[in-house]
Each structure stands twice: as C-alpha cells, then as structure tokens.
Amino acid sequence: xxxxxxxxxxxxxxxxxxxxxxxxxxxxxxxxxxxxxxxxxxxxxxxxxxxxxxxxxxxxxxxxxxxxxxxxxxxxxxxxxxxxxxxxxxxxxxxxxxxxxxxxxxxxxxxxxxxxxxxxxxxxxxxxxxxxxxxxxxxxxxxxxxxxxxxxxxxxxxxxxxxxxxxxxxxxxxxxxxxxxxxxxxxxxxxxxxxxxxxxxxxxxxxxxxxxxxxxxxxxxxxxxxxxxxxxxxxxxxxxxxxxxxxxxxxxxxxxxxxxxxxxxxxxxxxxxxxxxxxxxxxxxxxxxxxxxxxxxxxxxxxxxxxxxxxxxxxxxxxxxxxxxxxxxxxxxxxxxxxxxxxxxxxxxxxxxxxxxxxxxxxxxxxxxxxxxxxxxxxxxxxxxxxxxxxxxxxxxxxxxxxxxxxxxxxxxxxxxxxxxxxxxxxxxxxxxxxxxxxxxxxxxxxxxxxxxxxxxxxxxxxxxxxxxxxxxxxxxxxxxxxxxxxxxxxxxxxxxxxxxxxxxxxxxxxxxxxxxxxxxxxxxxxxxxxxxxxxxxxxxxxxxxxxxxxxxxxxxxxxxxxxxxxxxxxxxxxxxxxxxxxxxxxxxxxxxxxxxxxxxxxxxxxxxxxxxxxxxxxxxxxxxxxxxxxxxxxxxxxxxxxxxxxxxxxxxxxxxxxxxxxxxxxxxxxxxxxxxxxxxxxxxxxxxxxxxxxxxxxxxxxxxxxxxxxxxxxxxxxxxxxxxxxxxxxxxxxxxxxxxxxxxxxxxxxxxxxxxxxxxxxxxxxxxxxxxxxxxxxxxxxxxxxxxxxxxxxxxxxxxxxxxxxxxxxxxxxxxxxxxxxxxxxxxxxxxxxxxxxxxxxxxxxxxxxxxxxxxxxxxxxxxxxxxxxxxxxxxxxxxxxxxxxxxxxxxxxxxxxxxxxxxxxxxxxxxxxxxxxxxxxxxxxxxxxxxxxxxxxxxxxxxxxxx
Numbered sequence: 001x002x003x004x005x006x007x008x009x010x011x012x013x014x015x016x017x018x019x020x021x022x023x024x025x026x027x028x029x030x031x032x033x034x035x036x037x038x039x040x041x042x043x044x045x046x047x048x049x050x051x052x053x054x055x056x057x058x059x060x061x062x063x064x065x066x067x068x069x070x071x072x073x074x075x076x077x078x079x080x081x082x083x084x085x086x087x088x089x090x091x092x093x094x095x096x097x098x099x100x101x102x103x104x105x106x107x108x109x110x111x112x113x114x115x116x117x118x119x120x121x122x123x124x125x126x127x128x129x130x131x132x133x134x135x136x137x138x139x140x141x142x143x144x145x146x147x148x149x150x151x152x153x154x155x156x157x158x159x160x161x162x163x164x165x166x167x168x169x170x171x172x173x174x175x176x177x178x179x180x181x182x183x184x185x186x187x188x189x190x191x192x193x194x195x196x197x198x199x200x201x202x203x204x205x206x207x208x209x210x211x212x213x214x215x216x217x218x219x220x221x222x223x224x225x226x227x228x229x230x231x232x233x234x235x236x237x238x239x240x241x242x243x244x245x246x247x248x249x250x251x252x253x254x255x256x257x258x259x260x261x262x263x264x265x266x267x268x269x270x271x272x273x274x275x276x277x278x279x280x281x282x283x284x285x286x287x288x289x290x291x292x293x294x295x296x297x298x299x300x301x302x303x304x305x306x307x308x309x310x311x312x313x314x315x316x317x318x319x320x321x322x323x324x325x326x327x328x329x330x331x332x333x334x335x336x337x338x339x340x341x342x343x344x345x346x347x348x349x350x351x352x353x354x355x356x357x358x359x360x361x362x363x364x365x366x367x368x369x370x371x372x373x374x375x376x377x378x379x380x381x382x383x384x385x386x387x388x389x390x391x392x393x394x395x396x397x398x399x400x401x402x403x404x405x406x407x408x409x410x411x412x413x414x415x416x417x418x419x420x421x422x423x424x425x426x427x428x429x430x431x432x433x434x435x436x437x438x439x440x441x442x443x444x445x446x447x448x449x450x451x452x453x454x455x456x457x458x459x460x461x462x463x464x465x466x467x468x469x470x471x472x473x474x475x476x477x478x479x480x481x482x483x484x485x486x487x488x489x490x491x492x493x494x495x496x497x498x499x500x501x502x503x504x505x506x507x508x509x510x511x512x513x514x515x516x517x518x519x520x521x522x523x524x525x526x527x528x529x530x531x532x533x534x535x536x537x538x539x540x541x542x543x544x545x546x547x548x549x550x551x552x553x554x555x556x557x558x559x560x561x562x563x564x565x566x567x568x569x570x571x572x573x574x575x576x577x578x579x580x581x582x583x584x585x586x587x588x589x590x591x592x593x594x595x596x597x598x599x600x601x602x603x604x605x606x607x608x609x610x611x612x613x614x615x616x617x618x619x620x621x622x623x624x625x626x627x628x629x630x631x632x633x634x635x636x637x638x639x640x641x642x643x644x645x646x647x648x649x650x651x652x653x654x655x656x657x658x659x660x661x662x663x664x665x666x667x668x669x670x671x672x673x674x675x676x677x678x679x680x681x682x683x684x685x686x687x688x689x690x691x692x693x694x695x696x697x698x699x700x701x702x703x704x705x706x707x708x709x710x711x712x713x714x715x716x717x718x719x720x721x722x723x724x725x726x727x728x729x730x731x732x733x734x735x736x737x738x739x740x741x742x743x744x745x746x747x748x749x750x751x752x753x754x755x756x757x758x759x760x761x762x763x764x765x766x767x768x769x770x771x772x773x774x775x776x777x778x779x780x781x782x783x784x785x786x787x788x789x790x791x792x793x794x795x796x797x798x799x800x801x802x803x804x805x806x807x808x809x810x811x812x813x814x815x816x817x818x819x820x821x822x823x824x825x826x827x828x829x830x831x832x833x834x835x836x837x838x839x840x841x842x843x844x845x846x847x848x849x850x851x852x853x854x855x856x857x858x859x860x861x862x863x864x865x866x867x868x869x870x871x872x873x874x875x876x877x878x879x880x881x882x883x884x885x886x887x888x889x890x891x892x893x894x895x896x897x898x899x900x901x902x903x904x905x906x907x908x909x910x911x912x913x914x915x916x917x918x919x920x921x922x923x924x925x926x927x928x929x930x931x932x933x934x935x936x937x938x939x940x941x942x943x944x945x946x947x948x949x
Contacts, residue, residue: 029877031518032500036884037925039493042552043486044918047898047911049549050482056154056172057420060412062378063405070376071335071394072302074251076292077371079150080281080328081143081187082261082317083307084269085134088122088278088328089352091115115353118275119282121289122305122330126357127339130332131391133346133360135306135367139911141317141324143261146308146364147190151175151254153368153383175368176202178377179252181245183232185225186256187212189841194254212841214832215708215715218262219277225255226284233295247296250375255288257281262841264311265831268648269323274311302333302374306367314645316831320909329362335374337393362388373402379409384471386464389457396453403460404444411437411463414470421474424545429477431470437463478546485553490892492560497885499564505878521563530562589886592807596814597893600913603641603818609811610638622784630777637774640767640819649761649832651706657765658699661753664769665692668746688743691733691750698726698754705836715839723758723836727852730755739937741867745779748863752856759833759853764820771812771819771857775864778808782868802874806883809865813920816857855923862927866935880928884921891917 080088093115117123126132137146138155145156152174176182176194181201184191188206195202207224236242245251260277267273285305292301307327309317317324340358348354362370365385372379373387387406389399414434422428434440440463447456500518525531537554592609599605614634617627705719733751737744749772756768782805834849869876894914 028500028504028517028519029881031522032497032881033925033928035518035522036493036497037922039489039556040918040922040925042549042556043489044915044922045549046482046486046553047895047914049547050476050479050486050898056382057413057416058172059416060381060409062173062178062381063409063412064378065373065376065398065402065405067376067398067401070249070374071392071398072333072374072376073249073298073300074253074296075302075304075371075375076253076255076288077151078255078281078285078288078303078305079147079186079257080260080278080305080307081190081256081258082264082269082309082311083278083281083327084310084323085307085326085328086323086349086352087269087275087311088119088307089132089348089354091117091351091353092275118278121282121286125332126330126354129338130303130330131337131339131360132328132330132354132357133362135327135329135362135364137309137325137327137364139318139320139325141309141319141321143190143308144193147193147256148174149364149385150306150308150367151194151380153365153380153385155365155384173381175371175377175380176252176254178250178372178380179375180248180250182252182254183229184254184256185228186254187221187258190256190258191254210840212258212262213714213839214262214266214835214841215839216712217273218259218266219273219280220259221262222257222259222277222281222284225257226288229253229255229288230291233291236295250377252371252375257284260307261311265315266835268313268315269311270313300334302335302371303331304367304371305330314831319912327364329360329367331370331391335393337391358390360388360390362391369406373406379405381409382413384410384413384468386461397448397451400448400453400456400460403457403464404441404448407444407460407463407467408441410467410471411441414467414474417471417474421477426540426543431473433466434470478550482550482553485557486895487892488561489553489557490888490895492557492564494885494888494892495564496560497881497888499567499570501878501881501885503570505875522559524566525559525562528562528566530558530566533562534558589803589807590889592811593886593890594893596811597890597897599641599814599818600894600916601909603645606641606815606818607638610634610641610815613811614638616781620785622781626777626780626784630781633770633774633777636770637815637819640763640770643763643820645820650763651703651761653763654702654706654757654760654765655699657760657763657769658695658702658757660769661757661765662692662695662699665695665746665750665753668750687733687736688738688747688750691747691754694726694729694754695750695757698757701726702757702760702836709835709839715835720837727755727758727837734934737934741871744935745776745864745867748860749775752860756853756856758836759849759856761833762820764853767819768857771816772860775812775860778812779864779868779871782808783871801872802879802882805865805868806879806886809861809883810887812861813858813924816861817854817916817920819857858923859927862924862931863935866931870935876932880924883924887917887921887924891921893917 138149148154148156152172154172174194176184177196177199179201182194182203184194184202184204186206188209189212191204191206195204205228207221211221211224212218232242233246236246260274260281263271263273263277289303306329310324310327311317312319312321312323342356342358346359346361348357348359363385365383366388367385368380368383369385369387370391372383373392385406387403389403392399392402411434414431415437418431418434422430440459444456444459444463447453447459534555537558538551541550541554595605595609599609611634614631617630621627701719701723705715705723708715708719730751734748737747737751753768757765760768782801785801831846831850833853834846837849838845865879866876868874869879891914894910894917897910898914899910
C-alpha cells in the first residue's frame with residue numbers, strides 16, 4: 001500500500017510539473033499575444049500618418065474678390081443625398097414600367113428618340129439656362145466628407161468618416177460661415193455639422209432621427225424640407241424682421257434632400273422608389289425656384305444642384321466605385337454661364353442625350369469656391385478647390401481676379417504649412433518651386449493691370465497647381481522615414497514570432513524552450529544597449545515635435561530587432577537547421593499568400609484556388625468517398641467568387657437555404673453520419689434540438705419580415721424584437737457547446753445558422769451551407785492523413801503538416817470575407833441585410849451587424865482549427881502563431897501597395913486592403929482566446945468511454 005501511495009505521489013508530482021511547464025508556456029504566449037494586439041492596432045493606423053494625415057491648417061488671412069457688387073445676392077444649394085450622376089442625367093423610355101407621369105408629355109424630347117428625363121425641370125435648365133457637369137467625389141464616399149467638400153472646399157482625412165456627424169461639427173471654416181445668413185433644412189445627421197458653437201447667423205431646422213425609416217417610402221423626408229422652406233418664406237411675409245434678414249445680401253439657403261439616399265439603401269438605385277424620388281425632388285426644386293422668383297421679384301439668385309456621393313447597385317456607398325464617386329452638378333441663375341455647344345473635351349454618354357452640349361466636370365471641393373465667387377464672400381480658409389471659370393458669366397477681369405484670390409487663398413495655406421514645418425525640423429528641406437512665390441503673385445497682378453488676362457489665367461492656374469503640390473509635399477514630408485521604420489517594424493515582428501515558434505515548438509529547437517520569454521525579453525530590453533538606441537531616436541523625434549505614434553513605431557522596431565540581434569547565434573542556428581530544408585514549403589507558402597493578395601483585387605482568384613485545392617487527394621489519396629467529397633465540394637465552392645456581388649435580393653434562395661440548413665442539422669444529429677467519422681457520438685441533447693428549431697424559426701421569420709418590408713408600411717416592432725432575440729441567442733448557445741468533439745464541431749455550424757439566415761438576402765445561406773461542409777471535410781482530410789491517436793498524451797511538435805493546416809486556415813478565413821462580397825469595401829455588402837433588425841438610420845449599428853455577418857463563417861473556421869489542433873495533439877499556440885506570422889507577410893505586402901495617387905477607387909481600395917489584412921490578424925488574436933474558452937471542456941473519448949452525467 002505504501003508503495004502504491006509513493007507511485008501515485010510521484011505520478012502526481014510529474015503531472016503537476018508538466019502542468020506547471022505548460023501554464024508557464026501559456027503565460028508566455030499570452031504575453032506575446034498582448035504585444036501583438038498592441039502592435040497591430042498601432043501599425044494598422046500608420047498609413048494615415050504616412051499618406052493621409054489631416055491637412056487642416058489654421059492662421060491664414062481670408063481672401064475675397066474686391067468688387068462693388070457680387071453676381072448674386074443669394075444662393076440656394078440643393079444636395080440630393082446619394083444621387084448618382086447617370087441616374088439623374090440618363091433618359092428613359094416612355095413605356096418603362098409606367099414611370100413617366102402623364103403631365104410630363106410636354107417635356108418629351110423628340111430629338112432623343114421619344115425618351116424623357118426623370119428630372120424634366122432641371123433638364124430644361126441645363127439645356128437652356130445653366131451649366132452642367134459631373135462632380136467627382138473622393139473616398140470615403142460618405143455623407144460627412146462629401147458635404148464638407150461641397151461646403152468647405154476641404155477634403156477631410158479618411159478617418160473623418162468615423163467622427164460621426166451632428167455630434168462633431170466641422171472644425172474649420174466653411175462657405176456658410178462667410179455668409180450673412182444661412183438657413184439649413186434637412187437631416188439631423190448633416191445640417192447641424194455646419195453650425196459651429198457661437199455662430200448665430202446659421203439657422204438649422206432638422207426632422208427627428210426616427211423619421212429616417214428604411215421600411216417606408218423616404219420621399220417624405222424631402223417633402224418635409226420643401227415644406228419648411230415654404231414655411232420660412234410665409235413667415236417672412238408676416239414678420240418684418242425675418243423679411244429683412246432674407247432680403248440682405250449674401251444669404252444662403254441649404255436644402256439637404258435625404259430621401260434619394262434612403263430609398264437607394266432600401267430599394268437600390270435602379271428601383272422604382274429611387275427613380276420616382278428623383279422625379280419628386282425635381283418637382284420640389286421647381287417649386288422652390290418659382291417661389292424664390294415670386295418672393296424676391298429679381299434675378300439675383302444663383303442655384304446649385306448637386307449630390308454628396310452616389311450609390312452602388314447594391315444600395316450602398318463608401319468606396320471609390322464609379323457609381324459612388326460621380327454625382328450630378330447643375331448650376332444656373334445670377335452670374336452663371338449658360339449652355340455652350342460642345343466643341344471638344346468631355347462627351348456625355350449617349351444615353352444622357354447631352355452629347356451636343358459642353359460638359360463641365362469639376363472636383364467636389366470646387367463647388368465651395370464657385371459659390372464664394374458667385375456670392376462675393378471670403379473664400380473658405382481651408383479650401384483646396386479650384387474655381388471652375390467656365391461656370392462664371394462675368395468679364396475676364398472678374399474671372400481672373402477671382403482666380404487670383406483662389407490662388408492666394410491656397411498659397412496662404414502653403415506658407416503657414418512651410419513655416420510650421422521649418423520651425424520643428426532640424427534639417428529643413430524647402431519646396432523649391434515656391435521659393436519665390438511673392439514674385440509670382442506680383443507678376444500675376446501686373447498682368448491683370450495690363451489686361452493680359454489669358455497670361456494671368458495661365459499663371460494663376462500654375463500657381464494653384466504648384467501650391468497644391470507644395471501642400472502635398474509637406475503632407476508627405478516624413479514619408480521616407482516612416483515607410484522605413486514601419487517596414488522594419490513588420491519584418492521584426494514576423495521574425496520575432498517565428499523565432500518564438502521555433503524555440504518553443506519545433507522539433508530541433510525544443511532544448512531552447514526556456515531561452516525566450518517575451519515578458520523577460522521586454523524587461524531586458526529596457527536594460528540593454530537597445531534602449532539607448534531608442535532614446536536617440538526619441539530625442540530626434542522630440543526635436544522634430546513628432547506626434548506620439550512616431551515614438552511607438554520606433555519603439556517596436558527597435559525592440560524586435562534588438563531581441564533578434566541579441567539571439568543572433570540561435571537565430572542563425574534555426575536558419576541552418578530544419579527550416580533551411582523546408583524550402584519547397586516556404587516557396588509554396590509564399591505562392592499561396594501572393595495568390596490571396598491578388599484575390600483582394602480579383603475575387604475570381606479564390607475560385608482558381610478552390611479548383612487547385614480540390615486536387616489535393618490526387619497527390620495524397622486516402623478514402624475514396626472522402627476524397628471524392630472533397631473534390632466536389634471544393635469545386636462547388638469555386639463557383640461562389642464568380643457570382644456577382646450585386647446579384648440582388650432573392651427571398652426564394654434564402655428560404656431554400658434555410659430549409660436545407662434545417663434538414664442538414666437534423667441529419668447531423670442522427671447516427672447516419674457516424675461511420676464517416678468512424679466514431680459514435682453522444683445522444684442529442686435539448687440544446688441541440690433548440691438550435692435546430694431556431695433554424696426553422698429564423699427561416700419563417702425571414703419570410704414574414706420580408707413580406708412586411710415589401711408592403712412599405714413599416715416593420716412591426718414585434719418582428720424586430722423576435723429577430724434580435726434569435727440573433728442574440730447565438731452567443732449564450734455558443735458559449736455552452738457539447739463536450740464531445742464531433743458534437744462541438746457540428747454545433748458551431750448549427751448555432752450560427754439562424755443568425756446567418758436572418759442576415760441573408762440571396763445566395764449567402766447556400767454559401768454558408770457549402771462552406772460548413774467544406775470545414776467538416778477539411779477536418780477529416782487532415783485527421784486521416786496524420787493518423788495521430790487522440791488517446792496519446794504526447795504533444796506533437798510543429799511540423800510541415802501544421803504549416804499546411806495554417807495556410808488552409810488563412811485561405812478559408814479570407815474566403816469567408818470574399819465568398820459573397822468584398823470585405824475590402826463594406827459597401828459591397830447589401831445594407832438591406834440589416835433591415836430585419838432596424839429600419840432607422842444608424843450607421844454604426846448597421847456596420848456592426850454587417851460585420852457580424854462577415855465574421856460568423858470565420859468564427860466557424862477558428863473553431864474547426866482549434867478542435868483539429870486538439871485532436872491532433874498539436875501545440876495549438878505554436879500553430880496559431882504560425883498563422884499570425886504568415887498573415888503578416890500579407891499585411892506587409894499590402895502596406896507597400898497603399899496608394900495616395902491614381903483614381904480614388906484605387907486609393908480607397910488600397911487603404912481598405914491594408915486595414916483588412918491587419919484587422920484579419922486582430923480578429924485571429926481575439927478568436928484564439930475565445931475559441932479556447934468555448935472548447936475548454938472538449939472531450940475526445942468515444943461514446944462508450946464517455947461518462948453520462
């Protein structure tokens with residue numbers, strides 16, 4: 001007995017010692033993950049310091065054109081939120097779904113083949129009285145930056161879209177600030193932005209946020225704006241004070257028309273609702289113009305009609321797609337040039353029917369400068385717009401004089417920027433083309449005095465272009481330094497992680513397990529020569545008055561490379577060892593990662609990848625039926641990236657997918673599939689039956705909810721509550737999975753299915769079904785080829801199998817992003833997916849719901865990867881860190897692909913690619929901990945070995 005006790009004591013001691021070592025190793029992994037999270041959050045934002053720092057400058061002197069009178073006494077600005085240029089300008093057939101009103105018969109243009117305009121009043125204006133063109137917007141094509149560009153002439157940095165709207169008024173000068181009085185009517189998310197605190201001459205009237213309901217016809221929002229404008233004029237007819245305010249010079253009326261945008265989101269821009277809203281806006285504009293003319297009785301009003309951004313075919317916006325960046329611009333009235341015959345230059349598309357007229361395209365920020373010239377106000381201080389002279393109807397002196405004011409205003413920003421940089425820089429590198437700017441300005445003024453207007457115009461445009469180049473020069477002044485340190489930071493991190501994996505988890509380097517602890521390494525860094533190098537960098541940054549992120553970039557780069565240099569002997573030993581022999585795997589890994597990078601630009605690459613993956617059994621055969629199932633499923637998955645992301649809503653496909661999911665969930669709960677796994681599973685419990693029932697319930701709710709939405713009478717609050725409860729049920733059910741690993745594997749798919757069904761509008765459910773089957777097959781393919789016993793207590797070290805599994809994990813993870821859309825642009829996902837949960841405009845909530853839809857399949861991949869590592873007795877921490885290191889090779893690739901030139905579609909996509917690549921890693925870091933918690937009690941004992949509680 002005594003001997004038995006000693007044996008048990010020794011066994012317990014060994015078990016405790018082994019557990020202590022594992023806990024210590026997990027602590028090191030936790031420290032590394034924490035470092036990784038901080039690193040990626042900071043470095044993901046580095047592109048904004050390099051390419052897209054806010055160009056906001058203060059301290060300039062305002063400029064305006066000196067004249068006894070301005071062309072216009074007042075301006076009316078109409079902004080049709082979300083209005084695409086093509087849908088506004090194009091003509092439509094008379095028999096097109098009965099869209100044309102009978103009272104529009106007098107607007108039919110027989111010269112255009114019997115077609116008519118959706119906006120007959122504005123069409124007649126641009127053909128007879130005004131000028132028109134396309135206003136080109138910039139990324140992000142969202143409401144806040146679009147309105148800022150139109151009204152302030154200033155392009156906010158890309159991150160400004162996250163500032164919100166009404167709670168964050170613009171921090172710089174705007175055209176409204178320079179007016180004598182501005183009356184704004186429209187959305188509570190837009191019009192309050194341009195009423196700075198303490199500015200009393202800007203009057204704002206907005207409807208309630210709850211009125212922005214996607215489940216009803218949104219044209220009532222525009223009707224509200226037109227009614228409020230009419231009420232203002234009626235009030236002025238009775239109130240002498242209001243009348244006096246309206247009759248002063250430099251008055252601005254801003255009518256923000258959100259109905260088009262709301263109907264575009266809800267029904268898409270080719271829908272009857274969207275197109276009819278264009279007609280109703282045109283009718284409202286006509287009434288406003290007639291009312292202005294009757295109220296004032298003069299011709300001193302200028303009118304501007306445009307949009308803040310367009311609308312993609314999926315009913316969304318935000319990226320640089322042409323449908324989002326091209327908006328209409330029609331300008332007419334006092335001081336505005338009339339239509340001209342086109343002689344050369346841009347030609348309108350044939351379906352616009354405007355090929356004979358001159359098309360005058362502008363950049364969006366040019367509109368603010370144009371309005372300032374027409375009204376005779378100071379130019380907005382931060383404007384970078386260029387005055388479009390072909391829209392003005394004044395003489396040459398007036399046009400060139402305003403262009404010189406435009407040039408001086410932009411030059412003033414350059415001077416402030418240059419002087420500020422010079423004060424903060426040790427070695428200042430000036431912008432030489434403007435070293436003699438005073439002479440250039442004097443020369444232009446002399447040319448104007450001598451009435452050599454063509455030469456003066458040329459010199460003004462040259463000065464504007466050079467000043468804008470100078471502003472960009474100082475915006476990217478630190479570009480080379482930051483690119484270098486960020487690159488070294490990423491390379492250092494990747495090497496740091498691979499070093500950790502090699503030292504702690506590889507076969508040959510197991511003896512070095514105690515040589516690398518991230519926490520101790522970090523402590524040693526602060527007492528090593530590395531901290532001295534960092535302090536030298538920090539002193540340099542302090543002298544340069546660099547922002548805080550710069551210090552962090554240098555810190556991480558210095559820390560990683562100091563560690564690697566200190567362990568250079570061990571690092572070289574690793575390179576000369578087994579990793580040197582894995583050249584083929586390294587080449588294949590880089591090839592697959594490069595293929596994924598290309599897939600960000602062309603989704604079809606994922607189809608090619610699935611086709612090739614399907615051939616895996618050909619080179620490594622196993623079970624015929626398993627190999628055949630893998631081949632067929634892979635090739636079915638290859639079809640999804642080939643489908644268009646703007647396929648449109650299809651309730652039938654959602655219902656079909658829901659019913660198939662329900663039947664498959666029943667099948668997975670039976671013993672029919674046990675032979676496939678060669679193991680018997682536990683009996684079906686109450687929770688599994690509940691999850692299966694929720695799939696059918698979610699399918700039924702989709703039918704009722706969609707039917708209610710199509711009636712356009714508003715979505716019942718009861719339906720919203722039920723859908724939210726169904727969606728929310730995924731979380732508690734997910735946190736309590738079955739213990740047996742096969743049950744846990746199927747449970748993740750069954751648990752997520754109701755959420756995915758409720759968020760689907762087309763073939764997404766079918767994608768989720770096929771993808772779930774692919775994940776099960778992947779698990780089986782890996783398990784059969786490794787042949788590792790789950791009863792073994794021996795932990796398997798990282799090998800070539802794990803590199804392959806990590807690459808599969810990365811590939812499947814990105815497939816969840818690109819299978820039914822393009823995660824690089826959130827606008828590629830249908831916003832109507834969220835209408836079953838909320839129909840009131842809330843951009844942050846809607847974005848969160850869409851992201852949940854994207855992450856759900858990725859969650860399933862993470863769970864399968866976790867269970868696979870457990871089943872194979874692999875060091876899951878090492879396998880996971882291998883995924884992080886390989887993924888970061890893609891992040892570094894995208895870092896060098898970020899653009900700040902070219903089309904705004906290319907610029908916007910390059911930004912989102914880099915951000916998505918870093919977000920992918922952050923999501924992995926978070927899911928690693930979450931999936932560990934969820935499967936902490938997973939058992940790999942067969943049913944006969946499992947104790948029934």
